[in-house]
Amino acid sequence: MRPFDYVRAETVDEAVAAVAAAPHAMFLGGGTNLVDHLRLGIAGPDLLVDVSRLPLAVVEDLPDGGLRIGAAVRNSDLAADERVRRRYPALSRALLSGASGQLRNLATTAGNLLQRTRCVYFQDVTTACNKREPGSGCSALEGYQRYHAIFGASADCVAVHPSDMAVAMLCLDATVRVHSRVGDRSIPLAELHRLPGDEPDRDNVLRHGELITAVDLPPSRPTARSTYRKVRDRASFAFALVSVAASVDLDGDNTINDVRIACGAVAHKPWRAHRAEDLLHGATASAEGFRQAADAELEAAKPLEGNAFKVPMLRNTMVRVLLDLTEDVGPRDIPSADHHEGDR
Template identity: 70%
Template sequence: MIPFEYKRAEDTDSAVATVTGQPAARFLAGGTNLVDHMKLGIAEPELLVDVSRLPLDEVLELDDGGVRIGATVRNSDLAAHPVIRQRYPVLAEALLAGASGQLRNMATTGGNLLQRTRCVYFQDVTMPCNKREPGTGCSALEGYTRYHAILGASDDCVAVHPSDMAVAMAALDATVVVLGQDGERRIPLTEFHRLPGSEPQRDTVLEHGELITAVDLPAQSAGHRSAYRKVRDRASYAFALVSVAAVVEMDDGGSITEARIALGGVAHKPWRATRAEEMLRGADASGKNFRRAAEAELKAARPLEDNAFKIPMAQNTIVAVLRDLTGVAADAEPEESE
């Protein structure tokens, strides 16, 4: 490992000032992703500013019925928190699906949002990678692409974002609270991560030195239902081939009044399924409507050589989650595509 300097932050303002003033400085919290990258030679910070002991480790109920999650709340504590389990089960389920207990005990909320892709070419410093070294090329385009993107990719990068937690937060309309030298700003989580475009090295819209201090979850209606489903090669904490987070509200007549759906494992960021949502709002809860909405969302998919299976997998997972949330039986009606 290349030598680096270490400082423990005394408060958020000094942490931001220190990192902002040094281009090669990074924030350190749980370190479950960053330390791995330092060992692999992917990241070479000259200074680590430890923010893990700042008072950002609480889950607070807000006056409007929402919840504020501090940036250093551990994933295990967040998944077990009674308010999260009761009001936001989709988030608790995503966290529990995301990693082993040992990792959840270390990983933080802010760090989870900032974790980088697990693309094998990104993690292999002997291979060209535009995300790791801009302008060198994307090895995945002509390589092994089973785990790569089918939505929102570019000629410069086809990697996917690995977080389960972020997918659930995207479906919950979460807001990321960040602190920079110019003060605090609030970023909708759906706008926090970037699609690769021609700058795949930029995972988020954060400026250097900006520190995540919290994530705010809005209040949910009393009748909402939510769930997270992750499809993976093995049950023991593999990364998602496809995942679906969904939040649904229905009226007494069985019509969907609100639907929010996010997909993981398919894009460079948590993919908000806005086409499917639009088709579902006001529609009857039925297998046929679920199937049509899922197919409409995946029409924009552009699979690679090894991952065309992700299109039907994503469609089927969306339908399955919506069935579970609405109580529509799998054999209630045919699901023929038009």
């Protein structure tokens, strides 16, 4: 590990000023991703600015009925929050399916969103990786491909974003609030992360020195149902092979008034299934309609030789999630605060 300086920021402005003034400085929150990268030699900042003790660990109601989630709220606390469990069950389920209980107790909202995309070659400094060293090549193109992208990849990178939480927040149309030396700005979560293009080393659109301070969720619709499902190689400590978050609002005759679908582990960013949504708006909820919508979304898929199984897997998962949301449901829709799916 390379030597670096460390500063504990006392205010948001102090943190932003310290990082903005040093080209190779980084913010440190829970550290569950960054500390691993420091140990592996992937990250080499000259300065770490600790923002973990800033007053950003509060979940508060917004005047319009939405919810503001502070950047430093721990994943375990957010999953257990009664307002999240009742009004945004997809988010609570996504959080509970991520990592272990110990990691959820440490990981923060902002840190979860800003995880680096996962790839065995990115984490192995002895291999070529355009994300780690732009222009060096992408070892995954001819290597191990099981976890890689089927949407939006490029000749320079086929890695996927690892967050469960971000997929649910995308489905819920969240907005990310950011502070910098020039003021505040709001970024729709759909626009926070990037596809790789020819700059795979850039995971998101944040500028150097910008600090996420909160994530805003719009008001939940009383008649809408939402959930999250994750498919993985094992039930604990595993990243998704595919995942789906969905929200569906039905009227009395089973017509879909509104539907939102987001997919995880299939692209360099959480993937919004716009083609499927367009087909389902105004349609009657049915298994056949869900299959057609999933097929329409997957027409754009470009799997690699080693991950072609993700296409039928995502189709089946999307259909199953939509069926779950449009069949009769009861109290099971509210995830229990004691339910730790990721630990089993």
